[in-house]
Amino acid sequence: MPEPNPNASIEQIDQSSAAGACSDPTRRAVLLTALAGCACLAAIEPTLAEDEQPGASERPQKADVLVRAEGDKAGEVIKADDLTLGGPPVRAWPKDPKTSVVRKGSRLNEVALIKLDPNELDETTRARFPDGIVCYSIICSHAGCPITAWVKEEQGDKNVLKCMCHNSEFDPRQNAQVVFGPAPRRVAALPLTVADGAISVAAPFVGKVGAQQG
Numbered sequence: 001m002p003e004p005n006p007n008a009s010i011e012q013i014d015q016s017s018a019a020g021a022c023s024d025p026t027r028r029a030v031l032l033t034a035l036a037g038c039a040c041l042a043a044i045e046p047t048l049a050e051d052e053q054p055g056a057s058e059r060p061q062k063a064d065v066l067v068r069a070e071g072d073k074a075g076e077v078i079k080a081d082d083l084t085l086g087g088p089p090v091r092a093w094p095k096d097p098k099t100s101v102v103r104k105g106s107r108l109n110e111v112a113l114i115k116l117d118p119n120e121l122d123e124t125t126r127a128r129f130p131d132g133i134v135c136y137s138i139i140c141s142h143a144g145c146p147i148t149a150w151v152k153e154e155q156g157d158k159n160v161l162k163c164m165c166h167n168s169e170f171d172p173r174q175n176a177q178v179v180f181g182p183a184p185r186r187v188a189a190l191p192l193t194v195a196d197g198a199i200s201v202a203a204p205f206v207g208k209v210g211a212q213q214g
């Protein structure tokens with residue numbers, strides 16, 4: 001077996017020698033000293049997956065921020081100016097600003113943010129989202145599919161949140177009331193606070209999250 005080349009890069013050593021070194025105690029000792037990034041270290045001290053970190057499965061908490069759930073900017077904190085008036089919705093995870101844990105350990109924590117004209121909102125919705133930035137669970141109350149579409153409603157002209165599994169529609173201006181399809185009830189709302197463009201969670205979910213059981 002060839003000896004490690006002291007002039008080789010970490011990448012080169014990893015590729016040519018690390019696998020063998022992990023099974024050879026003498027060479028492993030040499031390489032562990034030389035290479036903090038050796039694959040062997042990863043086996044000795046495994047890191048928790050992001051969605052397994054403590055708190056990752058807890059429901060959104062007051063003062064959590066919201067980060068993008070998808071796209072090139074996934075993981076970035078969402079600010080009011082990042083949202084386009086009238087949609088489309090932006091899918092997001094809550095994130096604990098103190099521990100930096102993103103609460104993506106449960107699919108029930110994913111939400112959609114939409115910036116709307118506050119004057120379009122009914123009284124209940126405006127009280128919960130005074131700046132017009134509304135936030136709802138994306139888990140459909142019918143059978144639990146993710147609500148993925150922002151389309152013209154079946155019976156009107158406005159865009160609504162739509163679950164493509166069985167075509168249920170939810171109007172974000174009316175506290176996510178069901179306006180079409182088999183869903184038995186609205187989806188849960190996540191009240192927000194907006195201060196100087198920064199968005200944070202104002203209170204836990206209002207309403208049941210997920211599909212109706214029994």
Ligand code: FES
Pocket residue numbers: 140141142143144145163164165166167168181182183
């Ligand atoms: S799961 Fe959404 S309409 Fe059936």
